Amino acid sequence: KLGLTHSDVVLLAGSTHAGEEELVVAAHARVREQFPFARLIIVPRHPARAGQVGGLLHPSQATTRLLSKVAEGERWDVLIVDVMGVLSQLYHLASASFVGGSLVPKGGQNPLEAAAAGCPVLFGPDMRDFPDISQGMLEAGAALQIANAGELADEWLRLLGETETRNRMKEGSRRFINQYCG
Numbered sequence: 786k787l788g789l790t791h792s793d794v795v796l797l798a799g800s801t802h803a804g805e806e807e808l809v810v811a812a813h814a815r816v817r818e819q820f821p822f823a824r825l826i827i828v829p830r831h832p833a834r835a836g837q838v839g840g841l842l843h844p845s846q847a848t849t850r851l852l853s854k855v856a857e858g859e860r861w862d863v864l865i866v867d868v869m870g871v872l873s874q875l876y877h878l879a880s881a882s883f884v885g886g887s888l889v890p891k892g893g894q895n896p897l898e899a900a901a902a903g904c905p906v907l908f909g910p911d912m913r914d915f916p917d918i919s920q921g922m923l924e925a926g927a928a929l930q931i932a933n934a935g936e937l938a939d940e941w942l943r944l945l946g947e948t949e950t951r952n953r954m955k956e957g958s959r960r961f962i963n964q965y966c967g
Contacts, residue, residue: 786855793824794820795823796813797878802891806841819945828872880904880951900928903958
């Protein structure tokens with residue numbers, strides 16, 4: 786339905802909060818300078834904010850679609866998720882992710898769904914609601930902590946350019962999840 790192929794590069798920003806989407810959009814714009822076909826999926830923590838998030842993107846910058854309205858196979862640059870219950874599935878499509886609530890003072894969101902999907906995880910400095918999980922993921926090499934949109938763009942670019950680094954993070958995610966599952 787999403788019109789993706791195996792060669793598509795997809796970045797995902799999951800459970801984002803107000804104030805973060807602007808940063809994610811700016812990071813994606815930088816990534817597209819080197820990877821012009823990089824797509825971005827934004828999943829706001831509250832789907833009712835999807836319209837507000839869509840307003841952050843100028844039509845000349847990127848083709849933006851809402852998940853509930855995207856036609857099968859339709860081309861998009863930025864997909865905004867306006868439905869519940871699909872985030873864990875979408876992490877499987879992403880080359881790298883950002884877990885929201887962490888670049889703004891919200892305490893972070895749970896990064897385990899991304900890790901369980903084997904998706905390299907980036908999160909911001911505020912992970913106070915998940916201190917053990919975030920620290921464990923950092924130690925396992927499953928996640929990277931960034932401080933701002935510039936570092937988000939830098940790390941997304943590095944992960945897209947360094948397959949070996951991306952694969953190491955995927956393996957770190959698998960090890961971390963397997964160590965604590967059950």
